[in-house]
Amino acid sequence: MADDNAQGRIPTVIADDVHIVYRVNGAGGGRGSATAALSRMVRRGKGEPRGVRKVHAVRGVSFTAYRGEAIGLIGTNGSGKSTLLRAIAGLLPTESGHVYTDGQPSLLGVNAALMSDLTGERNVVLGGLAMGMTQAEIRSRYQEIVDFSGIN
Known part of the structure; x- marks a missing residue:
């Protein structure tokens, strides 16, 4: 990596052996929801609750x-x-x-951040406001955002 930096290459995202696991609640075995909730409360702190399965969505990226x-x-x-x-x-x-980023990454992609019932301009404004930008900052960077995102 030292050679890469010596050549002026600057890392912006580093993913280091990333694992992401979802916990999915399964069926309560036919028991009523109140009984299942009570069982979960009793088992707290004793590992994974009964009926919860793990889904390993990302492995070692x-x-x-x-x-x-x-x-x-x-x-x-x-x-x-x-x-x-x-x-x-x-x-x-x-x-x-771990995931390391230089700056604040944006999630731009199909249906990731854009609202289909809004115009491209309104999506840019809404996205900028959601990221904490002022109206003036959005106006000054509008074309840069449009060019980067490919919004028409």
């Missing part, structure tokens, strides 16, 4: 993205692409491993 690079995530439906992007954007915690 590592990469370094450098400023100016584009990286494509390719995989079948349900393979963890969007889950990994959510972790990079800071929206999901990792079970193990």
